[in-house]
Amino acid sequence: QKEVEQNSGPLSVPEGAIASLNCTYSDRGSQSFFWYRQYSGKSPELIMSIYSNGDKEDGRFTAQLNKASQYVSLLIRDSQPSDSATYLCAGHILTGGGNKLTFGTGTQLKVEL
């Protein structure tokens, strides 16, 4: 089982709709999670971090964390064509050397006009 898993997509949504991106993780001890956006050919850009159960909102983005279900999600409201990118879920996974930031394979989002 991968430490962080995502559906690779592509996920297609019409402009103005809500995009819902999901992620599961295997290590119940993981404490913190992050969402990165990555445009083609560019490096990942941090857009959201979440450390406790519940929702965290920032503009059009809402991150949700459910530690009991080991589930993280990202909602993008009023999706725009500029949101078309790959969204990477990452978590701090506890290892023998401490904790390392581990990524899923990413979900490609396409926002259609």
Next chain:
Amino acid sequence: DTGVSQDPRHKITKRGQNVTFRCDPISEHNRLYWYRQTLGQGPEFLTYFQNEAQLEKSRLLSDRFSAERPKGSFSTLEIQRTEQGDSAMYLCASSFTGSNTEAFFGQGTRLTVV
């Protein structure tokens, strides 16, 4: 501070040659990560440092790969005897220590082995 800086941005090398990449983290960030990313995949963990100490190295990493972070500041990643399979984007990220800290990436070094 302009963020994490990586050099070079692009590198083309012949198979069998050695290459070295440099990463300058955000100042005062004591944790530094190296990742490798190929097309359609998420960043794959290679290694990470806390200050000058290398805390973990991926088991998938062959002994042709080595990383250093002398004095806990910039880091270098060296690949010896490059192979075509080493072609990828090499990403560096830095953060403060701790699990509830955010990591920020540099622009990456794209390596092409011909």
